[in-house]
Amino acid sequence: MKLKREFYxxxxxxxxxxxxxxxxxHNSAEGLTAGIIVEVEAYLGKIDAAAHSFKxxxxxxxxxxxxxxxxxxxxIYGKNICMNVVANVAEIPDAILIRxxxxxxxxxxxQARRQKNNLxxxxxxxxxxxxxxxxTKNHYGADxxxxxxxIETAENFQPEIVATKRINVDYAGDAANFLWxxxxxxxxxxxx
DNA sequence: TGAATGATCAGCT
DNA sequence: GCTGATCATTCAA
Numbered sequence: 670m671k672l673k674r675e676f677y678x679x680x681x682x683x684x685x686x687x688x689x690x691x692x693x694x695h696n697s698a699e700g701l702t703a704g705i706i707v708e709v710e711a712y713l714g715k716i717d718a719a720a721h722s723f724k725x726x727x728x729x730x731x732x733x734x735x736x737x738x739x740x741x742x743x744x745i746y747g748k749n750i751c752m753n754v755v756a757n758v759a760e761i762p763d764a765i766l767i768r769x770x771x772x773x774x775x776x777x778x779x780q781a782r783r784q785k786n787n788l789x790x791x792x793x794x795x796x797x798x799x800x801x802x803x804x805t806k807n808h809y810g811a812d813x814x815x816x817x818x819x820i821e822t823a824e825n826f827q828p829e830i831v832a833t834k835r836i837n838v839d840y841a842g843d844a845a846n847f848l849w850x851x852x853x854x855x856x857x858x859x860x861x
Numbered sequence: 862t863g864a865a866t867g868a869t870c871a872g873c874t
Numbered sequence: 875g876c877t878g879a880t881c882a883t884t885c886a887a
Contacts, residue, residue: 712868749869872877
């Protein structure tokens with residue numbers, strides 16, 4: 670079942686935890702790919718020095734200031750595309766970074782896009798999963814309640830959530846210590 | 862207009 | 875474990 674708008678209109682931390690164990694689906698021209706979300710990080714722009722939206726509204730972060738349920742896509746380190754799910758109501762810029770997936774559909778397509786066969790290597794990092802799923806900057810602002818890129822509930826999956834510190838945000842001072850990274854316990858597809 | 866920098870990855874040691 | 879790649883975005887002037 671596809672997640673409805675109301676799912677995304679809640680606080681970023683709640684949405685982040687609830688995204689673990691859900692299925693991210695991309696219905697692309699080449700074919701359909703999907704994976705279970707096993708690792709996320711929450712970024713609450715109002716109070717979080719590590720968030721892109723913390724300093725205020727800019728052209729890049731504009732979509733995070735809108736209503737939840739849309740995609741925030743950006744390029745990092747000149748090479749890697751990262752995908753976020755916008756959460757909360759308009760004017761509150763919460764975003765959830767999707768950091769890792771367990772591939773479940775369109776495996777051959779993912780393997781071809783990534784030039785790797787090992788399932789664990791396909792989606793165990795934010796830049797890797799966007800490659801495997803063929804998510805690009807064209808998806809900036811995409812409606813996750815639409816038919817091309819969306820998230821649905823997964824059957825036969827029991828979430829066991831562990832909270833840890835976020836990765837690579839040491840520049841953010843105290844915010845680097847927040848336990849806002851959520852992972853599925855003992856899942857081999859999480860990063861590191 | 863220009864300079865600094867990063868929510869990472871792959872490849873090497 | 876460590877480091878270089880590489881460029882959109884941001885901010886200062």
